[in-house]
Amino acid sequence: MIKLEDIKKSFQINREDFTVLKGINLEIHSGEFIGILGRSGSGKSTLLNLIGFLDSRFEGVYEFDGKSTRQYSDNELSRIRNKNVGFVFQNFSLIEEMNVKQNVELPLMYAGLSSKQADEEARNSLKQVGLEEFLGQSVKVLSGGQRQRVAIARAIVNQPRFVIADEPTGALDSKTSYEIMELFKELNQKGVTIILVTHDESLTSYCNRVMHLLDGEFS
Structure with missing residues (x-):
């Protein structure tokens, strides 16, 4: 599904x-639960942005389903991202002025679904994460674990090919972290490819393959 060949990425800071x-080389197959382990500053976030079609300025080749991303325009890459990728972040990235269902519906509205369709899909997605009774609840009053479940429901509502989870348990206690990782495990067993990025080695027990990223290279 995903193939990276000799990927290099540089920034210019103070003209340097x-x-x-x-030179990242990586293949991710459909249905995998892959872990990318690395400390802060190792290049994890940069790699995630690239895999998630958020950054197209790099050296090397990125093939998705056998086709180079160079062949797509920015608008086409945006459509591919919205259709195929779900994102889950450490800080949840929810809109606090919206209730639970409205947060989950956001990707569907961008995709052009009708209000009726979006409502149905959001309800189904929230049911998968065990929050079907929280539809009209303000996200402001939810616990950290509940917020992350809402974020996961939003990530999977478009039935993406893969989910990128960037330190998804970083702001959670150990019990809640376990519950969230079990949820990712269930999603993976249903066919969703999971790309977990973390500095917590204990989480890699859920992965079928682990890559160690150090100073911009896999070790």
């Missing part, structure tokens, strides 16, 4: 080039 990714 700073290389973040140094």
